[in-house]
Amino acid sequence: MNNSRIKILLVDDEEDTLEFINYNLQQEGFQTACASDGVEAIELAKIFQPNLIVLDVMMPIMDGVEVCSELRKLPELKQTIITFLTARHEDYSQIAGFDAGADDYISKPIKPKLLISKIHSLLRRLQEEEIKNYIEAGGLKIDLIQHLVFTQDKELSLPKKEFNLLCLLMSKPGRVFTREEILTKVWGTETIVVDRTIDVHIRKLREKIGNDFFVTLKGVGYKFQA
Amino acid sequence: MNNSRIKILLVDDEEDTLEFINYNLQQEGFQTACASDGVEAIELAKIFQPNLIVLDVMMPIMDGVEVCSELRKLPELKQTIITFLTARHEDYSQIAGFDAGADDYISKPIKPKLLISKIHSLLRRLQEEEIKNYIEAGGLKIDLIQHLVFTQDKELSLPKKEFNLLCLLMSKPGRVFTREEILTKVWGTETIVVDRTIDVHIRKLREKIGNDFFVTLKGVGYKFQA
DNA sequence: CGGTTATGTTAACTAATCATTAAGTATCAA
DNA sequence: TTGATACTTAATGATTAGTTAACATAACCG
Numbered sequence: 354m355n356n357s358r359i360k361i362l363l364v365d366d367e368e369d370t371l372e373f374i375n376y377n378l379q380q381e382g383f384q385t386a387c388a389s390d391g392v393e394a395i396e397l398a399k400i401f402q403p404n405l406i407v408l409d410v411m412m413p414i415m416d417g418v419e420v421c422s423e424l425r426k427l428p429e430l431k432q433t434i435i436t437f438l439t440a441r442h443e444d445y446s447q448i449a450g451f452d453a454g455a456d457d458y459i460s461k462p463i464k465p466k467l468l469i470s471k472i473h474s475l476l477r478r479l480q481e482e483e484i485k486n487y488i489e490a491g492g493l494k495i496d497l498i499q500h501l502v503f504t505q506d507k508e509l510s511l512p513k514k515e516f517n518l519l520c521l522l523m524s525k526p527g528r529v530f531t532r533e534e535i536l537t538k539v540w541g542t543e544t545i546v547v548d549r550t551i552d553v554h555i556r557k558l559r560e561k562i563g564n565d566f567f568v569t570l571k572g573v574g575y576k577f578q579a
Numbered sequence: 580m581n582n583s584r585i586k587i588l589l590v591d592d593e594e595d596t597l598e599f600i601n602y603n604l605q606q607e608g609f610q611t612a613c614a615s616d617g618v619e620a621i622e623l624a625k626i627f628q629p630n631l632i633v634l635d636v637m638m639p640i641m642d643g644v645e646v647c648s649e650l651r652k653l654p655e656l657k658q659t660i661i662t663f664l665t666a667r668h669e670d671y672s673q674i675a676g677f678d679a680g681a682d683d684y685i686s687k688p689i690k691p692k693l694l695i696s697k698i699h700s701l702l703r704r705l706q707e708e709e710i711k712n713y714i715e716a717g718g719l720k721i722d723l724i725q726h727l728v729f730t731q732d733k734e735l736s737l738p739k740k741e742f743n744l745l746c747l748l749m750s751k752p753g754r755v756f757t758r759e760e761i762l763t764k765v766w767g768t769e770t771i772v773v774d775r776t777i778d779v780h781i782r783k784l785r786e787k788i789g790n791d792f793f794v795t796l797k798g799v800g801y802k803f804q805a
Numbered sequence: 806c807g808g809t810t811a812t813g814t815t816a817a818c819t820a821a822t823c824a825t826t827a828a829g830t831a832t833c834a835a
Numbered sequence: 836t837t838g839a840t841a842c843t844t845a846a847t848g849a850t851t852a853g854t855t856a857a858c859a860t861a862a863c864c865g
Contacts, residue, residue, distance in 0.1 A: 499755060510794075512824085513797065513799055548841090553826090569840095571839090571841070741812090772814065772815090775853090779813085797851060797852070806865105808864090811861085816855100819852100821852075824850085827846085827847095832842085833838105833839085
């Protein structure tokens with residue numbers, strides 16, 4: 354993963370801590386932003402759209418738990434991971450933190466290496482969670498939930514049959530699907546269609562997505578090739 | 580959140596997988612129940628009333644998709660989250676899965692930490708939906724308490740069905756809802772209405788709120804788009 | 806309680822899109 | 836070269852959604 358695409362928002366009222374964490378994260382190439390109180394944090398979060406928020410629990414005015422609850426209410430931050438920063442032995446806030454919707458916590462005093470590795474593991478989780486509902490291959494991405502296909506330059510919404518056919522082929526890039534297989538998996542066992550129908554749908558996919566992705570194997574079938 | 584109040588039903592034909600997940604979830608304090616086939620799953624679901632069902636797609640007799648469809652028909656499981664367990668990129672039933680009304684996917688091989696965090700986030704979503712008093716997306720805001728919709732320029736009060744339909748679509752902007760899903764979630768499982776009814780309600784929403792928010796996917800369903 | 810209005814549903818029709826086929830052409834492999 | 840197989844195009848057919856108005860039902864209100 355390229356760290357420079359990752360945005361992290363740091364929230365702490367102590368200037369020193371803020372600078373310390375900030376320095377370490379920037380060394381790792383993360384994009385960072387800092388806020389020194391809850392109100393500022395929420396404002397900044399809206400604009401900055403961070404992937405991760407590191408939030409001190411003990412803060413004046415509005416404490417971390419409260420800030421976290423507020424942040425969780427923002428729909429645009431649904432995917433954002435929130436982690437608390439707590440002084441050791443602050444058990445109460447840990448529990449309350451999870452109620453407020455935090456994903457993890459980091460204890461003070463902060464050890465840079467631990468912090469970084471923790472952040473990496475949190476981000477890995479984010480990435481893995483994101484991947485699940487996609488089929489990805491050869492620079493293309495199918496979003497099954499949104500029923501959309503993303504190419505390098507555009508996003509398209511395909512008709513049902515085309516979409517299903519593409520899903521099938523892209524589910525195993527490089528693997529050949531026989532015409533028979535395609536028929537049973539896309540059209541089902543009941544419906545009987547002539548072979549040309551597959552060709553036409555392949556053609557439409559070639560038109561919309563690109564010729565080279567779809568390889569014909571004469572007498573055998575088709576495959577998706579990156 | 581107190582995990583011990585959360586009930587999770589696990590369905591898989593492989594004894595090992597079942598035990599493995601079960602162990603991990605029990606470690607976290609969740610209440611669990613296990614079923615090894617579809618029929619058992621449905622029976623158990625009725626009695627156990629789980630908050631979350633983790634359902635293997637590949638099963639003999641009745642596959643996960645089929646089980647999911649059946650489960651979705653039970654009115655008492657309306658609030659239950661159903662998530663599929665699939666071998667990564669392996670099967671095509673992923674696509675059919677969303678048609679059946681699953682909420683999410685978890686890919687095998689299962690990583691305990693990911694599973695747990697996934698479950699937490701699913702449950703958080705459930706909780707949020709219960710607590711939340713507004714839905715926001717694409718410049719629109721629904722106030723669930725006041726039963727009002729705010730657009731950029733005006734505030735409107737929609738009839739029940741229209742309101743519920745809008746809530747459903749806006750609860751997950753971008754996500755496609757199949758007609759079947761819409762029917763069960765807005766009209767319930769008992770009432771039978773003709774397909775045109777959905778169209779008419781969509782039309783009214785388009786009229787009142789704006790055409791472009793509501794995207795038709797022929798043969799699939801509708802989605803809300805910002 | 807009626808009468809009124811607002812909402813929900815349906816039917817019937819129209820429109821649009823998608824899927825399929827047919828037919829001619831191109832390509833490949835034996 | 837030739838026969839089989841795939842590609843392409845356009846036309847047709849089928850399916851699905853949009854629209855409208857009418858009817859039914861529920862909610863509202865004096």
